[in-house]
Amino acid sequence: MFLHWNSFSLPLRGSAVAYEEAVDSLLVDQVADMVSGSGSAFLVLTTSWAGYYFPAPMPAIDAVLPGRTCARDLVADLIAALDARGVRLVLYYHYGKDDAAWWRAARFHCRPSPLPPLSRPSVTPVSLDASPNARAPWRS
Numbered sequence: 001m002f003l004h005w006n007s008f009s010l011p012l013r014g015s016a017v018a019y020e021e022a023v024d025s026l027l028v029d030q031v032a033d034m035v036s037g038s039g040s041a042f043l044v045l046t047t048s049w050a051g052y053y054f055p056a057p058m059p060a061i062d063a064v065l066p067g068r069t070c071a072r073d074l075v076a077d078l079i080a081a082l083d084a085r086g087v088r089l090v091l092y093y094h095y096g097k098d099d100a101a102w103w104r105a106a107r108f109h110c111r112p113s114p115l116p117p118l119s120r121p122s123v124t125p126v127s128l129d130a131s132p133n134a135r136a137p138w139r140s
Contacts, residue, residue: 001040002092003031007051023055023070032081042088045078052096065105 007019035043048054054061055074062069079089096102
């Protein structure tokens with residue numbers, strides 16, 4: 001199952017809320033029940049797309065542009081809820097090219113970029129520390 005949820009997502013009912021409030025209010029057990037009830041073996045979660053925000057505390061992102069991460073570690077919470085149901089979580093991670101403020105702050109427009117690729121320092125703490133069953137493509 002693919003859950004394309006990001007800083008531009010809107011609630012089914014009611015008005016839009018700030019990204020961190022949306023992250024704080026996501027009911028992970030209901031999401032995990034929905035995914036496992038569908039028979040899916042894994043959930044792909046969009047962690048960043050268009051507006052470059054991340055649903056967890058990420059020092060590597062905050063070092064580039066503060067205010068783009070959340071206090072709640074939604075990824076770790078989802079990993080725990082899904083693990084309990086035998087479902088794996090896969091993170092879809094986009095570099096945020098459509099977010100001009102992020103792109104400038106990260107200096108991706110420079111050749112060569114003065115920053116190392118952010119995917120490893122950003123995603124590693126979430127994907128590897130949240131669960132003993134976590135895997136990453138660069139880890140055997």
